Amino acid sequence: MTTRAVLLEVVVRTLYPGMLLFSLWLLVRGHNEPGGGFIGGMVAVAATAVRAVATGSADAARRMPLGPLRLAAAGVGLALLSGLPAVVTGRPYLTHLWAELPLAVTSVKVSTVLLFDLGVYLSVWGALGGIAAYMIGLDERDGEVRP
Amino acid sequence: MNADLTSLVVVAPLLVPLAAAVASTVSAGRPRVQQAIGLGGAILLLGSALVLARAVAAAGQVRTALGGWDAPFAIEFVADGVGASLVVLAAVMGLTALLFQQDDTDPAPASPAFVPLVHAFLAGACGAFLTGDLFNLYVWFEVVLIASLGLLVLGKERRHLDGALTYFVLNVVGTLFVLVGVALVYAATGHLNYVAIAHATMADPYRVLPFVAVLSVGFLVKAGAFPLFAWLPATYHTLPAPALALFAALGTKVGVYALLRTGGAVFPTVAPLMSDLLGWVAVGTMVTGVLGAAYHWDIRRILAFHSISQVGYILLGIALGTPGGAQGALVFALHHSLVKGSLFLIAALVCREAGSYDLRHIGGLSSARPWLAALFLLQALSLVGIPPLSGFWAKFLVVRETLVLGHVVWAATALAVGALTLYSMLKIWLEAFWRAHPREDWQPPPGARPASAIAAAGLAAVTTAFGLWPEPVLRFTFMAATVLHTRP
Numbered sequence: 276m277t278t279r280a281v282l283l284e285v286v287v288r289t290l291y292p293g294m295l296l297f298s299l300w301l302l303v304r305g306h307n308e309p310g311g312g313f314i315g316g317m318v319a320v321a322a323t324a325v326r327a328v329a330t331g332s333a334d335a336a337r338r339m340p341l342g343p344l345r346l347a348a349a350g351v352g353l354a355l356l357s358g359l360p361a362v363v364t365g366r367p368y369l370t371h372l373w374a375e376l377p378l379a380v381t382s383v384k385v386s387t388v389l390l391f392d393l394g395v396y397l398s399v400w401g402a403l404g405g406i407a408a409y410m411i412g413l414d415e416r417d418g419e420v421r422p
Numbered sequence: 423m424n425a426d427l428t429s430l431v432v433v434a435p436l437l438v439p440l441a442a443a444v445a446s447t448v449s450a451g452r453p454r455v456q457q458a459i460g461l462g463g464a465i466l467l468l469g470s471a472l473v474l475a476r477a478v479a480a481a482g483q484v485r486t487a488l489g490g491w492d493a494p495f496a497i498e499f500v501a502d503g504v505g506a507s508l509v510v511l512a513a514v515m516g517l518t519a520l521l522f523q524q525d526d527t528d529p530a531p532a533s534p535a536f537v538p539l540v541h542a543f544l545a546g547a548c549g550a551f552l553t554g555d556l557f558n559l560y561v562w563f564e565v566v567l568i569a570s571l572g573l574l575v576l577g578k579e580r581r582h583l584d585g586a587l588t589y590f591v592l593n594v595v596g597t598l599f600v601l602v603g604v605a606l607v608y609a610a611t612g613h614l615n616y617v618a619i620a621h622a623t624m625a626d627p628y629r630v631l632p633f634v635a636v637l638s639v640g641f642l643v644k645a646g647a648f649p650l651f652a653w654l655p656a657t658y659h660t661l662p663a664p665a666l667a668l669f670a671a672l673g674t675k676v677g678v679y680a681l682l683r684t685g686g687a688v689f690p691t692v693a694p695l696m697s698d699l700l701g702w703v704a705v706g707t708m709v710t711g712v713l714g715a716a717y718h719w720d721i722r723r724i725l726a727f728h729s730i731s732q733v734g735y736i737l738l739g740i741a742l743g744t745p746g747g748a749q750g751a752l753v754f755a756l757h758h759s760l761v762k763g764s765l766f767l768i769a770a771l772v773c774r775e776a777g778s779y780d781l782r783h784i785g786g787l788s789s790a791r792p793w794l795a796a797l798f799l800l801q802a803l804s805l806v807g808i809p810p811l812s813g814f815w816a817k818f819l820v821v822r823e824t825l826v827l828g829h830v831v832w833a834a835t836a837l838a839v840g841a842l843t844l845y846s847m848l849k850i851w852l853e854a855f856w857r858a859h860p861r862e863d864w865q866p867p868p869g870a871r872p873a874s875a876i877a878a879a880g881l882a883a884v885t886t887a888f889g890l891w892p893e894p895v896l897r898f899t900f901m902a903a904t905v906l907h908t909r910p
Contacts, residue, residue: 348447355440358433361490367429368437370490 343405503902644677
């Protein structure tokens with residue numbers, strides 16, 4: 276890991292946004308089909324991990340929105356908040372609410388479940404992605420300059 | 423009360439520390455903001471715990487099924503008197519620990535991870551006290567374990583890592599026993615919900631007896647019972663003082679609570695089959711703990727070993743298997759947590775003023791710091807069980823119920839252990855306070871540390887108030903024990 280692997284870098288730079296998009300797709304699809312917050316989050320962790328291998332752990336961690344620790348904290352916070360609308364409207368905590376969002380000709384179902392799942396996604400990505408980037412970084416030499 | 427508010431009242435003691443842990447993690451870069459969030463969260467937790475206790479006092483029990491699913495599939499949270507009183511205890515201890523940390527009494531440098539870890543610990547403990555489901559009990563045990571491990575490694579020196587490794591290995595073994603026990607019970611009954619398990623095991627207790635035994639071994643490791651307590655004296659003295667008070671008050675109580683809950687309400691027909699064995703375990707715990715305490719010179723080690731012997735009294739109350747025994751165990755757990763928590767804080771103040779935790783190197787505090795001496799004396803006498811302090815009521819309830827049920831040997835051991843407790847406390851009193859300091863030029867360090875003194879004295883005030891005016895606590899715990907032992 277002392278020299279830059281240019282081919283790997285080029286491939287990863289192309290793959291990275293695609294993997295994140297795929298993870299988001301898994302997150303959204305997860306309600307009725309295989310997928311969901313945890314699995315989507317794990318794919319995002321994989322994206323961070325390959326990024327850490329190719330361009331360095333610092334770069335990989337920097338590309339996580341808010342940074343690993345805050346990202347994980349925001350995820351847990353979001354998941355906690357997603358149960359509160361139910362309490363305000365007089366249902367048990369974490370009872371999930373649904374609404375139809377009309378869009379011109381069609382309509383989209385939105386729910387607090389998605390918020391909860393997004394919270395899981397962010398906390399998995401933040402916690403495990405941060406750990407993965409850090410562990411991969413242990414292999415890097417001190418003072419090594421990464422692009 | 424409306425359904426909406428009930429749900430919020432039950433889950434608030436979980437949400438508040440979780441939210442505070444998240445918020446204090448995000449604000450880790452700004453110590454003042456973080457401290458404010460930590461203290462604010464602890465005050466809010468205490469408020470929500472008191473609201474919960476009020477609701478429980480009125481209704482006997484409040485429950486909510488998360489997400490509005492039906493039993494037995496729902497994840498239920500149930501607050502009864504036992505759970506609610508321990509949640510109040512957790513809130514008081516959390517607030518005390520965070521208040522104590524405001525000063526420089528503990529010489530360890532402040533870590534940005536301290537406040538989030540304390541709140542994660544509180545969330546885990548409150549979760550364990552409030553869940554109505556065996557698997558979730560295991561999950562909250564894990565939350566407590568991870569937060570404890572974080573607090574243990576804050577020091578980052580070799581002895582901290584040493585203690586953390588011992589704690590981790592022995593507690594993971596305990597947690598594994600719990601997990602395997604939960605799986606076996608689930609396999610045998612098809613249920614995880616407390617009420618559903620109680621119904622399923624009512625008719626044929628012998629079928630699940632071995633599984634409950636596996637589960638109980640895990641709980642006994644967590645509780646620090648003889649002969650599974652090795653992790654406790656190996657780790658307590660490596661902790662920063664406020665975390666130590668938190669551990670001493672709540673660490674073993676989670677395991678004790680699990681035994682109390684499973685014995686009283688989840689396996690009401692299975693627990694009596696094990697009660698004689700548990701009684702002897704309790705006796706062994708009482709005796710070994712107090713003998714270990716008599717041997718040591720480090721104040722923290724004396725108090726830590728002594729905690730083991732006090733767990734023995736609580737186990738004895740549980741082993742009796744009657745509502746009276748459960749009430750005694752609960753009152754003893756509340757009393758011991760508050761008194762031992764404040765004694766550990768007082769020990770930290772003693773170390774700050776006199777320069778060491780080692781009794782052979784300190785002294786002279788009764789003339790230099792008379793208020794500290796008075797505080798120690800008050801709490802030590804309460805621990806011994808001198809009337810009218812809180813320890814008297816706790817011991818009285820346990821020993822009386824033991825005698826009523828005819829276990830004379832157990833009761834006699836409990837009283838003898840009380841005398842040995844007096845010996846340990848006298849040792850600290852004579853060496854740290856009464857005799858002169860071994861160094862003649864010794865002067866206590868300058869500077870007042872009001873927050874930590876208030877924290878220690880506040881706990882002492884709570885226990886003394888309980889001792890002088892025990893009726894509300896006794897009434898509440900009597901109701902709690904009755905509800906615990908009511909067959910659903």
